Amino acid sequence: MKLEMGYIHISDIEFSSESKIENGKLYVSTDALKALVLEDEKLKDVSFDIARPGESVRITPVKDVIEPRVKVEGKGGVFPGIISKVDTVGSGKTYALKGMAVVTAGKIVGFQEGVIDMTGPGADYTPFSKLINLVMVCEPVDEIEPHEYEKAVRIAGFKAAAYIGELAKSLTPDETKVYETETIKEGMAKYPDLPRVAYVHMLQSQGLLHDTYVYGVDAKQILPTMLNPTECMDGAIVSGNCVSACDKNPTYVHQNNPVVHDLLEEHGKTINFVCHIVTNENVYLADKQRSSDWTAKLCKMLDLDGVIVSQEGFGNPDTDLIMNCKKIEAEGIKTVIITDEYAGRDGKSQSLADADAAADAVVTAGNANQVVVLPKLDKVIGTLDYITKIAGASENTLREDGSLEVEIQVITGATNEVGFTTLSAR
Amino acid sequence: MPDSLFGCRPFIVVKEVVRLEDYVIVTNNPLVEEREGKTHTVELYDVGIEEILRLIRDRVHSGQRLLTHPLSGSVKPGETPYKSVLMTRGKEPFDLMSVELIQSAIEACGKFSFKRDEYDERAMRDFRIIDWTLIKSALESADSF
Amino acid sequence: MSKIKVVHYINQFFANIGGEEKADYPAEKRPGEVVGPGMAFNAAFGDEAEIIGTIVCGDTYFNENVDKATADILEMVKEMQPDLFIAGPAFNAGRYGVACGTIASAVQEKLGIPSLTGMYIENPGVDMFASKVYMVSTKNSAAGMRDAVKKMAPLALKLAKGEPIGASCEEGYIPNGVRVNFFEKERGSKRAVEMLLKKLAGKEYTTEYPMPAFDRVAPNPPIKDLSKATIALVTSGGIVPKGNPDHIESSSASKFGEYDITGVTDLTADTYETAHGGYDPVYANADADRVLPVDVMRDLEKEGVIGKLHNKYYATVGNGTAVASAKAYAAEIAKRLIADGVDAVILTST
Numbered sequence A: 001m002k003l004e005m006g007y008i009h010i011s012d013i014e015f016s017s018e019s020k021i022e023n024g025k026l027y028v029s030t031d032a033l034k035a036l037v038l039e040d041e042k043l044k045d046v047s048f049d050i051a052r053p054g055e056s057v058r059i060t061p062v063k064d065v066i067e068p069r070v071k072v073e074g075k076g077g078v079f080p081g082i083i084s085k086v087d088t089v090g091s092g093k094t095y096a097l098k099g100m101a102v103v104t105a106g107k108i109v110g111f112q113e114g115v116i117d118m119t120g121p122g123a124d125y126t127p128f129s130k131l132i133n134l135v136m137v138c139e140p141v142d143e144i145e146p147h148e149y150e151k152a153v154r155i156a157g158f159k160a161a162a163y164i165g166e167l168a169k170s171l172t173p174d175e176t177k178v179y180e181t182e183t184i185k186e187g188m189a190k191y192p193d194l195p196r197v198a199y200v201h202m203l204q205s206q207g208l209l210h211d212t213y214v215y216g217v218d219a220k221q222i223l224p225t226m227l228n229p230t231e232c233m234d235g236a237i238v239s240g241n242c243v244s245a246c247d248k249n250p251t252y253v254h255q256n257n258p259v260v261h262d263l264l265e266e267h268g269k270t271i272n273f274v275c276h277i278v279t280n281e282n283v284y285l286a287d288k289q290r291s292s293d294w295t296a297k298l299c300k301m302l303d304l305d306g307v308i309v310s311q312e313g314f315g316n317p318d319t320d321l322i323m324n325c326k327k328i329e330a331e332g333i334k335t336v337i338i339t340d341e342y343a344g345r346d347g348k349s350q351s352l353a354d355a356d357a358a359a360d361a362v363v364t365a366g367n368a369n370q371v372v373v374l375p376k377l378d379k380v381i382g383t384l385d386y387i388t389k390i391a392g393a394s395e396n397t398l399r400e401d402g403s404l405e406v407e408i409q410v411i412t413g414a415t416n417e418v419g420f421t422t423l424s425a426r
Numbered sequence B: 001m002p003d004s005l006f007g008c009r010p011f012i013v014v015k016e017v018v019r020l021e022d023y024v025i026v027t028n029n030p031l032v033e034e035r036e037g038k039t040h041t042v043e044l045y046d047v048g049i050e051e052i053l054r055l056i057r058d059r060v061h062s063g064q065r066l067l068t069h070p071l072s073g074s075v076k077p078g079e080t081p082y083k084s085v086l087m088t089r090g091k092e093p094f095d096l097m098s099v100e101l102i103q104s105a106i107e108a109c110g111k112f113s114f115k116r117d118e119y120d121e122r123a124m125r126d127f128r129i130i131d132w133t134l135i136k137s138a139l140e141s142a143d144s145f
Numbered sequence C: 001m002s003k004i005k006v007v008h009y010i011n012q013f014f015a016n017i018g019g020e021e022k023a024d025y026p027a028e029k030r031p032g033e034v035v036g037p038g039m040a041f042n043a044a045f046g047d048e049a050e051i052i053g054t055i056v057c058g059d060t061y062f063n064e065n066v067d068k069a070t071a072d073i074l075e076m077v078k079e080m081q082p083d084l085f086i087a088g089p090a091f092n093a094g095r096y097g098v099a100c101g102t103i104a105s106a107v108q109e110k111l112g113i114p115s116l117t118g119m120y121i122e123n124p125g126v127d128m129f130a131s132k133v134y135m136v137s138t139k140n141s142a143a144g145m146r147d148a149v150k151k152m153a154p155l156a157l158k159l160a161k162g163e164p165i166g167a168s169c170e171e172g173y174i175p176n177g178v179r180v181n182f183f184e185k186e187r188g189s190k191r192a193v194e195m196l197l198k199k200l201a202g203k204e205y206t207t208e209y210p211m212p213a214f215d216r217v218a219p220n221p222p223i224k225d226l227s228k229a230t231i232a233l234v235t236s237g238g239i240v241p242k243g244n245p246d247h248i249e250s251s252s253a254s255k256f257g258e259y260d261i262t263g264v265t266d267l268t269a270d271t272y273e274t275a276h277g278g279y280d281p282v283y284a285n286a287d288a289d290r291v292l293p294v295d296v297m298r299d300l301e302k303e304g305v306i307g308k309l310h311n312k313y314y315a316t317v318g319n320g321t322a323v324a325s326a327k328a329y330a331a332e333i334a335k336r337l338i339a340d341g342v343d344a345v346i347l348t349s350t
Helices: A030-037 A121-125 A146-166 A184-190 A251-255 A258-266 A285-301 A316-330 B030-036 B049-061 B096-109 B121-142 C037-045 C059-064 C066-080 C094-111 C124-129 C142-161 C188-200 C282-286 C294-303 C323-339
Strands: A002-009 A012-015 A020-022 A025-028 A043-051 A057-060 A062-066 A069-073 A092-098 A100-105 A132-140 A175-180 A196-204 A210-214 A225-227 A237-241 A272-281 A306-310 A334-341 A362-367 A371-374 A379-382 A393-398 A404-407 A423-425 B010-012 B023-027 B042-045 B084-088 C004-011 C028-031 C049-057 C084-087 C115-120 C134-138 C181-183 C230-235 C239-241 C257-260 C272-274 C312-315 C344-348
Touching: A012 A043, A012 A132, A030 A043, A030 A132, A030 A146, A043 A146, A057 A100, A062 A146, A062 A251, A069 A146, A092 A146, A100 A146, A121 A371, A132 A146, A132 A379, A146 A237, A146 A251, A146 B121, A184 A272, A196 A210, A196 A237, A196 A258, A196 A285, A196 A316, A237 A251, A258 A272, A258 A306, A258 C188, A272 A285, A272 A316, A285 A316, A285 B121, A306 A316, A306 C188, A316 A334, A334 C188, A362 C188, B023 B030, B023 B049, B023 B121, B030 B042, B030 B121, B042 B049, B049 B084, B049 B096, B084 B121, C004 C037, C004 C066, C004 C094, C004 C142, C028 C066, C037 C049, C037 C142, C049 C059, C049 C066, C049 C142, C059 C066, C059 C094, C066 C094, C084 C094, C084 C142, C094 C115, C094 C124, C115 C124, C115 C142, C124 C134, C134 C142, C230 C294, C230 C323, C239 C257, C239 C312, C272 C282, C312 C323
Parallel strands: A002 A092, A012 A025, A057 A379, A100 A132, A196 A272, A196 A306, A306 A334, A334 A362, A362 A423, B023 B042, C004 C049, C004 C084, C084 C115, C115 C134, C230 C312, C230 C344
Antiparallel strands: A002 A175, A020 A025, A043 A132, A062 A100, A069 A092, A210 A237, A225 A272, A371 A404, A393 A404, A423 C181, B023 B084, C028 C049, C239 C272, C257 C312
16 A cells, blocks of 8 residues: 655644645634534534744643644545545545644543643653644533543544645645555565564553544454554544543554654565554453454464554553563564553652563653653643642642642653653663 | 541442343442442442452452453542442452452552542542443443343 | 762772782771772762772671671761762672672661762672662673773762762663653654564664563462362461571571471460561561461361371561572472472461
8 A cells, every 4th residue: 555645844823814824834714713613512612822832831731632634645534434434544645734733622521631831841741842733722511521522622623633634735745755565465575585564553442531543433342453554644543532641642643653654664674564453452351352362363364573562551551561462472473562651750669560571672651650840831721720630740739939740641742652752761 | 538448338238230240340439330330230339449449359369350450541540539340240260360450450559649639529520430431331341242 | 169079999809909818808998098990980080079088898808797897887988978989890799799789878878978889780789789779880890990980980970969860771870670761862663663673683682671570480280189188388477486496587587497386286475476577576476377377277177178287387587588598498498398298388478
């Protein structure tokens, strides 16, 4: 399968009466966007704001981060099964707006976390501080259940991102990158001497507010299955995950999955990247056993030599991670796993809730319990109401000078477990 | 809710259920009893998170097997006050995996601090909802046949 | 700003006194002197710090007189009032490594003076002290002195200044069980791909999170008929006959005891006690069955649940006892149990 990605670099965003992209600048009509978002009767109001790298701005509580993209050629549309039809995506031509993102925010649950600081020490920990963020704060109608609100905000974000992506459809990309992978048989013939490698991608799937969707299917209902590496670039996998800001994968991370991209970089040179396998992280233990059995079985059927397994979340998923690793290693397939750690504030506690000697090649995204002091910033998009109570904040989270003492687990993307950032620990 | 180690008293005991099941829900979340109690066996205890985990551990030690992961949910154990698990109803041969899972869950509690005083009723309600939806996702799996 | 004052500890060999034949050299304070490797440290410190005195001690002397040597050296350090204490580096010299670890951690803990040592990863001092004091990873012989000093000097200065200490791989110290965050050059996914390529090629790679050490023993098949089995009790909870006839130490036990319990149905406060120094002994002393359940085993014997309780039990103190010692005791105890035809063992701890 072959996908041509066209990258259009966005240098700034401005509100305007007309939505368009000109000379790298995105103009957004908030009226048009608002009308689109409020089509959903669960949402009462939405406000928009822009946060640029380096500005003294804090966005919280962040729900999702999405990169606007548009399908230019080929089958299907972005976010298949959600806002486009369920056609198989990943081929043809897609444009992405680089350097920016749509950020959805809203207090979905009373202990909502997720902080993006655009400057200061917090900015070092979130990859999204480097983007120009178009922030949407969505207000729900009264008396709404959290899961209805979550869904409304989730869909609103995709609609807004697709709307903005659409503006780029007739532009000429600043940069083009072609990604191509072969079918099983072709790959074997073309790269007979290269090790066969796949990516086992564990998706958060524990229940409402902890869900991920694959072509619109709730991932807890899937059996492990195979994707072409390019499918995720068209939004085949999206986030419905609101909890655990530091190590959840926002939709932006699924679209730009770094393991997929770095394996594609090596494809045909040092490895044969055979496929992208998605599996889940259910609460029910029999589901865990079935899913890990199946990933190991798929890996074996594909005659793989090596696998990278990535995790999403903490605790319950540690068990899936270790089960996957152990069973795949037992098939004689070499694995590397990516995780993060909860080693306590002092770094002295056991980092993972599960462990096994088979997991002898681990990449860590750092200790999520590490404490950081975030200075007071001039502007808050969203609300600070919750940050004083959210996960990882201590009793004296809000200090007298207005700074916040928090664990980095409240920061969106801080210890991302698909290896999206450079933070690590030893 | 009392967090005392000794203040553990079941205030609603085993309910007779409509249909035969081979598992029970052990929880300290009243919403789980409210939503699932009519169709499932729910054992509700008015205790804190660590104590409910210890209670579950005691049952594991006496032969009940865990059917769900005790660290379900990305809301950390020290942060949410609620926890529900599914366990086999009858006693089975000692299950090492259950022992390890519950033990590491109890240990994980120590890594997080729950700031009960700072949460308002809305947050507490949301914690109950989240815990309920997590166990509900497991019930869907458990009840699919 | 005045220079940071450093006291340096070395053994008889590095002080040029002699080799093994001089290893019984007692601890000696040399104020104002910079000896052997100290010169290299002084050069590396530049204007920031200087060695104000050296303490020399023979390795045999230190290890055979640990308590006295430690106390004497602590006194010497105290008198010189340094801002920083450096021991070694010890490279792969085992007793020197243990001495460096012991004294560096004692100076840090007892005197509150930041301390640093260095040694080769396989030095026994690493297992014993890496979690207690910062320890730079060195080569296995003094040929690595220059490299060791290059890593130790900057870390020592940071410690003395109270600056935050980065992750082990950045600072060069041996992982001490404390996880420290830092930013890598490459993102995690790229590091994962590189690690996988190495693993696939059979090349050496370093995991970023070593799994906790497992020393698992595959369980034996279950006893088929408990009612015919001879069961023994073995404990690391220190239960001994009153008076502790074998003088098992309250910590770092150097032995285990074998005790006959023929005819004993209940351990009482008059007959048994615990030698263990690592827990409150009140309840164990009041009724030692709480640690070593002879009473319940006799009941089970009477009820026919088990065949019989073995007439000897084995006890040691687990408190601070080295894993290697514990393994040796276990091997010997197992040999005796097998010779006596015991079918199964109940191990109790505290």
